[in-house]
Amino acid sequence: MAIALENVGIAVRDLEATIAFFTDLGLRIIGRDEVSGEWTDTAVGLDGNHARIAMLQTPDGHGTLELFEYIHPEAIETEPTRPNEIGMHRVAFSVDDIDAALAIAASHGCLPLRGVANYQDVYKLTYVRGPSGILVMFAQDLRKN
Template identity: 80%
Template sequence: MPITFENVGIAVRDLDAAIAFFTDLGLAVVGRDTVSGEWADTAVGLDGNHARIAVLRTPDGHGELELFEYLHPKAIETEPTQPHEIGMHRVAFSVDDLDEALAVAARHGCHPLRGVATYRDVYRLTYVRGPSGILVMLAQDLTKG
């Protein structure tokens, strides 16, 4: 059975703020909608499901994020995910210039959790806490360039 990766879905507190963060990093909005109705209730498993959504795509066309801002039921605030917790961990992006990406993230109040690391002279990478507490890994391939 062939299988194709579609996207990663992330519930956010403020859809517009999340869109601003990810588009500033270089993703493009490919669609926005408001979803609700019986089909949405069935698909998601929530009665009265009503959400604003946006789909964003990486410039290479291979990765997508689907962001949701729940209107109903009311979104449940949780503690931000820690790097060692079981479950959805992080979303990762390769960038050409890590310092430039970190400057973009900083404009949104998002900074490295601890600092920037170098892995075997192959990658410079870090985790930042993005909008709505999303863990975002940014990595620069040092072997390119």
């Protein structure tokens, strides 16, 4: 059986703000839609499923995010995920300039959880709390400088 990762789906409270965050980082919108009906109820497992969605892709074409904002059923707010919790953890991006990525994130009010770490002079990396509490990791490969 062949298998390939299709995308990572993230429910958000404000679709437009989340799109702005990720497109400012360099992702591009490859599709938008509003979905509902029996097929979505079946696929997702929620009666009356109705959401606005956006598909975003990394510039290299290898990574895709599906962002969705629920219209129905009402979205359920939870505490932001912590790095040590079981379950969906984070979305990670390789960047060529971590300081530039952090400046873009800061322009959206998104700051590092603690700071920027240096892993064995191979990577600089950090986690930021993005829109809707999404954990986003930036990693800069220092060997490419």
